[in-house]
Amino acid sequence: MVAITLPDGSVRSFEGPVSGLEIAKNISTSLGKAALAVFVDGDMWDLTRVIDRDAKVSIVTAKDESALELLRHDAAHIMAQAVQELYPGTQVTIGPSIENGFYYDFARDEPFSTDDLEKIEARMRDIVDRKLEIVREVWDRTEAIAHFEGIGEKYKAEIIRDLPGTETITVYRQGDWKDLCRGPHLPSTDKLGKAFKLTKVAGAYWRGDAKNAVLQRIYGTAWANQKQLDDYLHMLEEAEKRDHRRLGKEMDLFHFQLEAQGAVFWHPKGWAVYRTLRTYMRNRLEAAGYLEVNTPQLVDSHLWELSGHWANYRDNMFVTGSEDKTLAVKPMNCPCHIQIFKQGIKSYRDLPLRMAEFGACHRNEASGALHGLMRVRAFTQDDAHIFCTDDQIESETKAFCDLLRSVYADFGFSEIKVKFSDRPENRAGSDDVWDRAEEALKRATAAAGIETSPNPGEGAFYGPKLEFVLRDAIGRDWQCGTLQVDYVLPDRLDADYVGEDGNRHRPVMLHRAILGSFERFIGILIENFAGKFPLWLAPTQVVVTTITSDGDDYAHTVAATLRKAGLRVEVDTRNEKINYKVREHSHKKVPVIAVVGKREAEEGKVALRRLGGDAQEVLALTDAVAKLMEEAKVPGL
């Protein structure tokens, strides 16, 4: 007897071992048809796999979120079969489901072309139409190795060899095509449907290690139905339209050129956004009790040796020299901040000491890593280091998290996730110190009421960190803020303060940033707003434009008045029709167009037109100034 407990709590008994499919059919004929897989005590199983013990069971259908994962994994297998049918001699390696889709890595000397993708996709549809049954088989380990070696699948054989001896070796067969796989899978290839598309081909290292052979990875996306696929492809188009590199060019914000790879040439408009953001941050930090400092760009390698950067990151630092000294352009601000902390004698009364710097840093990123404003070699962090006692970690963490949330809210970011990154393989400091730091950070997050997800091994070399991830307007996640607990650098660089007891103590150092870097954050803002910045951030806030040249003088008066009120204003008195000028400034994403014609000039008014709308609001100039000034106020001022 096997007792099966269903999600609603009801129990069904079966004479003997029973498959998920049989259970589904037993519940209803329609469920039997819709069933794709089955959860057995929390693990997803193939529908036909026999359950020979009492278990909690739920049937997976296309409606379930987990069905997508299954579907995508099947898509990967079907793609692999298609590839091997079309290109004999190609070896398969691994092919998992991923967010929004799947990929499979192949070993083949000749690269796949975009034309190949179309052929492969067509063959996949063919395999779907064949309605091949997908069968799970348990194989003997040595036989499996012999089989895959026999057919020239070296990578598969290697995977089996590296599996722990206790692991059950399962092979999935669809038609006469077989693949080593943990499963589970759909019952047959037609269950995949046709809502999939191969998207790109790229190189990828075997087992993700740059020392290994480069395989060819084919990416695809797969969904439960055509509508979902169309929506997803539409989202990709939307993201492309918002690409900050494209908008940066269109809006004349910045450019890059080869003489300064990975460094931004900020144009007047882009720099206006940058300066506004910096003013905003400066105000928020000052209000939160931070003291702003500024430290050198070029620092003797001696200091980097002491700090541990030389040992851990020398390859990514720009190094130069003068006379007999080796100097490095700073990749971080922390060692310099410790030097300021060490000037004079600090008392426990000085703590917590919150030292902020909009620190310009350089890191020699690999050329392939550079990506517009998002990944650059020269950038400026909204960096600060909080020197404090162990006891103060909790309250400082809480205060920081509150500040961070409030800052993000000012840009409209409300959905924030936090990752907890613990000790990495390459690190400074003893395990005892790391235990202490991780414990302290855990306690502080708990005290601040923050939920975190683990991010093992991703901490900084000197301490564990929280990573704050925000979600943008089209659902993409960006990691921006960070908070790191560091017992290592104060020790290595010999920082201390005099405690209540009159003895010297080491302070703890909290490294923290909210925006991360101004460059990257502006890139995120551009994409989030699709270039349509809120008024306070917009590079040009108002364009005053005329209908005929009669209004030119008045237009300049209006502009001067608005400028006096602190607004960023342009005047357009070109000999063009108003339609033309409205269209052009709308394309440039200027939030407010102030139109002045004969009527406005005579009455001392302006007609305001907002980006995205076609309504006009005719106001007395003084009212318009007051209104726009209020709307353009930098938050937190």
Add this chain to the structure above:
RNA sequence: GCUGCCGUAGCUCAGUCGGUAGAGCACUCCCUUGGUAAGGGAGAGGUCGAUGGUUCGAAUCCAUUCGGCAGCACCA
């Protein structure tokens, strides 16, 4: 850095089989003074990423190199 793809006017792109380069937008000038998303005309603008090779002749074919893009690796 690795793999693949791509480099033609300021921008977006066309250019067949190898025969010496084209469009739209932007720009300049002229006409037009027009009330809320493109008024008309004319003109200027290019060592076809760079170097080398094949050829009577190269934007086009080959090699090298630089850069861009996508993914991988990296991201203190």
